[in-house]
Amino acid sequence: MNRLFWIASLAAAGLLVMAAQQSTYDLGTITKGERPVLAVPDLRGTAEAQSLMGAFNQTLWSDVSSSGLFKMAPKTLYPLAVPQQPSDFVQPPPVVETPRGRRTQEMTRPPNGGGRWVSDWSGPPVSANYLAFGYTAPQNGVLVLYGNLYDLGKGAAGNPQVINKRYLGTVDEAGARKIAHEFAADILALFGGQTLFGSHIYFTSDRSGHKEIWVMDPDGKNQKQLTHFNSISIESSPSLDGTKIAFTSYVRGNPGIFVFSVDPVRDLRFYNQAASVNSSPSFTPDGKQIVYSSSAGRCCRIFIANADGSGFRPVSSLAAIDTEPKVNPKTGNIIVFTSGRSGPQQIYKMTMDGADVERVTDGTGEAGNPSWHPDGEIIAFAWTRGYATGAWNVFVMDLASHKYTQLTHGEGRNEHPSWAPDGQHITFSSTRTGRNQIYTMLADGTQVQPLTTSGSNERPFWGK
């Protein structure tokens, strides 16, 4: 415990905000001050485990680097000999004072340990504060990772070992990725971070020939097709607990809302009121109700209904096109939505009964795609402010102060931002490489990672 306290103190020095208040997010800023430098050399595996280490090392590196908690020491600077277990470290030989004028070649202390001295990692050129190392081996049909994290600042004198743990997985690529995610999760947890492993990103892809709802892991792995309607199926939105998704499909002609359970994938039969458009569904935080946009009467008002579609009633009064309602996930008492009531589409908020309608964006450009930060105080959204019509960028805004920060800067159209459950990452779509693809980034705009390549992929929504 004493050791952990020290770690926490160290982390607090560099990560004051995050360590003290894990879930808060200072607009556009993930890290303040110095971040600890982490070295993560490629781990090796014995016997058949070695063939899985490509997936393992890629996953481990991606998880810790995309957390934004560390400055990653570049692999090219690492010494040749990479320790695999604590006993691989040796003490540098003591500096021997030689008799004056009698220096011999044999007695000269080598300049470094080639990787076997702690100082090889803590000193230049690596200059890391922490080193993750270990190895994997298949044992009795189980892939075992012996994972270590050293606090190099403790040097050889103290006990640098912060993590020394076994992780178990299946002897295949999925198992290798799993133990890498778990090892990374333990490393992140020491620094106040939260692993995203286990969360899911729902999205729309046309790679099958039709727009269908898909889901994937937050690192882009395990991409799975959920709907097979051979129609246009879009706007997937998971419930907060991750058990259900709502989406819009043209499978019955006009766009209508569907609610599916996720595991197993099953149609829960949402009743659509008579309208030419029922669209843009999302759940209330308790998962018991759905807010959506309907053209019933005239396009379009925000409605609220039970999760099966019954008991629907309008929330907003007809003024213009109102859509994309999203209920505050923390308080459940505010809806942000997109409306054209003052001209070009802007973001508004109102209470659950449609009162106190207030424009959130300042009326410049066009704004849409609001997504709540898990703390219920900040939204991410797409805005064309400062750019041409249709040139969307991802912004974040504090709803109380209306202060905002821009996170993408004109590399293609950047739309549909959605917050990760950790409140530190955002997934979004971008046309920066041509067609729409899905990316993740830290909520300061750094660490942009592409997740999709096949077909056109859009409308990501990060859920549990």
Next chain:
Amino acid sequence: MFSKQKITVIGIAFSLAMFAAGCKKKAPPPPPPPPPLPGETTKPTLPRAPTVAQFSAEPTTIQRGQSSTLRWEVSGAVTGVSIDQGIGTVQNTGNRRVFPTDSTTYTLTATGPGGNTTSSVTVTVTAPPPPPPPPPPPTPTATLESRLGSDVQDAFFDYDKSDIRADARDALTRDAASLKGILSDFPNATIVVEGHCDERGSAEYNLGLGDRRASAAKDFLVGLGVPADRLTTRSYGKERPQCTESEESCWQRNRRAHFSPQ
């Protein structure tokens, strides 16, 4: 005493004589039956010719390849009933499916001690209708689709607007006349007024905007007398662009109301 041979010879000669006589001279017709006496019902009468109570074909008109059913019922003193056209001897009462390839007259002959009675029925065979003219034609969608494609123009809109522009007013006015004609040619058809948007607005907002464009176009057409219940609206937002270039000429092509078969 005659020998056996003589008897045979005489018999044959007699038969031949009789046969020759029969050929030369028609047998006299049987006398007409006497009028029935009042109150006399059981009095044996001279044999009468059989009565054909029924000889019909159902149906009497068929298409080639179809069948018709002959039904007959013969009463009275009957020794044999036959139908021509290769059917031959049949029971007194019965039915038979026939598959004539051309119009055919079937004649039933009932033979009895009192004479023969015949009855005829004709089955008319028609060629199967060429491409059947009655609605619905075999490819109504293609035809409706091609009519919509050739006779009805898209109506175009300004960015983020669903107002009917002057050029759209002209297009829709011509469309109204075309649509009325098409709808009367396709009395069962419903036409979808699709609303589309360019790629620039946000996808969700465009679903609403497309709905407003489709509704505006529909309302305009209904105002010109196109029956409202034959038009339905559907917004595709920016989900189904007809071009994807990021330039105004393509954006304008996508900001439209378009007409398609239901």
